[in-house]
Amino acid sequence: MAMQRSRCRSCRAEIVWATTGAGKAMPVDAEPVDDGNVLLDEDDGYLFATVVSPGQIPLDGSPLYASHFASCPNSSQHRKRQ
């Protein structure tokens, strides 16, 4: 998947930006994780994020990712700045 990576401004982790079903931009950890709950789909150069229930494994074996809002050690700073 040709995802454009960037870095979190506060903790410098590698992230990708995806658009949620609500049309909002959401930072997602660039590497898939075993206990993730975000499914990424690439379409026409855009990444779309779908949040699935915890423990739900995609039938097609797609990797799951974690929202960087949840995993960022500095997430409280994100909220202050925005």
Ligand SMILES: [Zn+2]
């Ligand atoms: Zn971060």
